[in-house]
Amino acid sequence: MSKRQNTPSEAVIQPLMTATLPDCLERIAVPTYDRTALRPGIVHLGVGNFHRAHQLAYLDALAARGLADDWGECGVSLHSAKLAEALAPQDLLYTLVERGADHDTGRIIGALTHYLYAPDDPQAVVQALAAPTTRIVTLTITKDGYDIDLVTGEFLPESDDVQIELADPDQHATVFGYLCDALAERRRAGRPPFTVLSCDNLQDSGGATRTALVAYARLRDAALADWIDAQVAFPSSMVDRITPQTTEEARALVATTFGIRDHWPVITEPFSQWIIEDTFCAGRPPLEEVGVQFVQDVMPYGKMKGRLLNASHSAIAYLGALLGYQSTSEVMRDPTMRAYSQHLLAEVRPLLPAVPGIDLTDYCQTLSERFANPHIGDPLTRLAARGSSKVPTFILPSITDALTQGRPHALLDLAIASWYHYLRGQDETGANIKVVDPLREELQNLVQQGGDDPRPFLRQANIFDSLSQNDDWMASVQAGIRSMTQRGVTATVAAYLADAAA
CATH class of the missing domain: 1.10.1040.10 (N-(1-d-carboxylethyl)-l-norvaline Dehydrogenase; domain 2)
Structure with a gap:
């Protein structure tokens, strides 16, 4: 990380992109690894500010240590094209600024190597999920995206989006529609499944994700549902990092402090925590090397945070x-x-x-x-x-x-x-x-x-x-x-x- 010492003049404020990274070196930490060498082993559904402050920051730190060649990320936006439009001219690079009580530190994150906007090409999302290189699918889709009854813990098949997909499976309205299509393709091809890791604030996030996906799949194909239930891993996790929405003031801060014109930077706090149940079906990155804690039972940590x-x-x-x-x-x-x-x-x-x-x-x-x-x-x-x-x-x-x-x-x-x-x-x-x-x-x-x-x-x-x-x-x-x-x-x-x- 770098702490900015002098305010740059407007003349030296650089647009963020791969070509300008060498010019930023004196002002901020930049990726020193070969981004083109990162293979997308992770597909993330629901890219937002929290995800970019949290999971991608850990993956970037892992890549900086030379431990992430198989663990680049393909990000997927599900509902809004704005982030895709902001990041595309920046070669998917963005600025992460940690604001402490008395100083700011910043770094350029480079672990996001592919990006899809789902409504533009739903089939491209399915293919990314079904690709042999994809070994983990992570989610930040908010509690509402799981269609789970918070009292009973049961899946709610009557939601409008679920009904749209059941009436026409070619219509993609839910995360579980994408996951089922991709897992069905992997099963037909004799390919092993991927791990599904929820990074949302849910009690027993792994159990809730399993319930939702298996119940959804059973509405479409009982044999597929049984295969998912038996073969797919659903580790629970606990995530924590306070990350506000990006404002014009945040963009101005990045420009004046670090000399970078970033269309969608992320402002966050220095504190970060990620605790994951160590249950994966297709391997995992060595995130313990960069501060992630793998445990057998996430429940006490999730209860503490919640x-x-x-x-x-x-x-x-x-x-x-x-x-x-x-x-x-x-x-x-x-x-x-x-x-x-x-x-x-x-x-x-x-x-x-x-x-x-x-x-x-x-x-x-x-x-x-x-x-x-x-x-x-x-x-x-x-x-x-x-x-x-x-x-x-x-x-x-x-x-x-x-x-x-x-x-x-x-x-x-x-x-x-x-x-x-x-x-x-x-x-x-x-x-x-x-x-x-x-x-x-x-x-x-x-x-x-x-x-x-x-x-x-x-x-x-x-x-x-x-x-x-x-x-x-x-x-x-x-x-x-x-x-x-x-x-x-x-x-x-x-x-x-x-x-x-x-």
């Missing part, structure tokens, strides 16, 4: 949005909100099992520091989106465990109260909040119907599961809602913190 980082992100997103804040760093500059975040972590921490190699107290301290990073202000709009899938995954299990174990859960309940308040669609000043959620209309109707009585909302078993029948717990959430309505968010949070300290 219930501490993701749950806290959701909670401070709702509270912060109600106060008119825009980013996590703004929220953490508010002493009351920062104290709430820290105490919420302390409330959840005793509910977690031991995590091998991790001190949970230190982990929570690191989270507080990461949230407060003034240069990685994660937008609250992003963190608050899709609450109907995030809250049941990251917050409600801790509440259920706390009730079972007789432990405190008031700050967790306040997080649910703040989500309810957020769904009203206005902050404390009366400014409108744009709620983004696949169930937005349904949830907002329930909130409007209930007013300060959340019971119609909380009785939705598809979200709250067994808690939807717990009247005492509902009363606790209702108390938080009424307090915020009557006293305001800050006074309510302060009162809850005082009670927690008593």
Whole structure:
């Protein structure tokens, strides 16, 4: 990595492409390996900023050590052509900037060697997946892309996209359609399957991916479904790196700091973590050489991250949005909100099992520091989106465990109260909040119907599961809602913190 010392003049700002890499050497780390020698052993479905800050950064570090000749990557965009259009003139190179509290470091990532935009040529995607060189397929398609019921864990075949493909298999609307077509071709050719590795925030991501793909395949070809279930490996993983969306300010930062004109750079934090279940059916890259941890059981790590980082992100997103804040760093500059975040972590921490190699107290301290990073202000709009899938995954299990174990859960309940308040669609000043959620209309109707009585909302078993029948717990959430309505968010949070300290 390189740290920029002097601001370049406009005259020396270079467009990013292979031909200009030698001119960038004094200002930033660039790939020193032969990119043309990298064979695409990995196909990634769902290329976005997080993936480029995370998996591709690890693969780039591996290539820099001469350990990735068989592990270049073919990236696939599923829904938007914008990234493909931005990266094509840059020879698929891009700038990754790690912004710490007191300095920035940057490097050019070169591990992405092929790129496809799926709607332009679906068959090219199938062929890339079916190619003998492809040994791992990785996914970042968000929870919604799996068509899994979050309560039952079952596949939902009635989704519109699945039905489109079942009616006409030549129409590609889901990731699982692509995977089934490619695996069917490999099976017909007597070729071994690839490993499917989910890099999304899912509990038991490997199990969820197996459930979805096998169930989908069974709707089309029972024999193929049996072969996939028996032959394909589905390791679980836990991924972590806070990565905001790219802004014009980010592009300007790269230009003025490193002298590079990059159409779509990635800004991220210095922290990065990737833990993978060591279960592969076609080999894997030696990512342990660059900091990836391979384990037999990912569950404790995923639970730690989901219930501490993701749950806290959701909670401070709702509270912060109600106060008119825009980013996590703004929220953490508010002493009351920062104290709430820290105490919420302390409330959840005793509910977690031991995590091998991790001190949970230190982990929570690191989270507080990461949230407060003034240069990685994660937008609250992003963190608050899709609450109907995030809250049941990251917050409600801790509440259920706390009730079972007789432990405190008031700050967790306040997080649910703040989500309810957020769904009203206005902050404390009366400014409108744009709620983004696949169930937005349904949830907002329930909130409007209930007013300060959340019971119609909380009785939705598809979200709250067994808690939807717990009247005492509902009363606790209702108390938080009424307090915020009557006293305001800050006074309510302060009162809850005082009670927690008593």
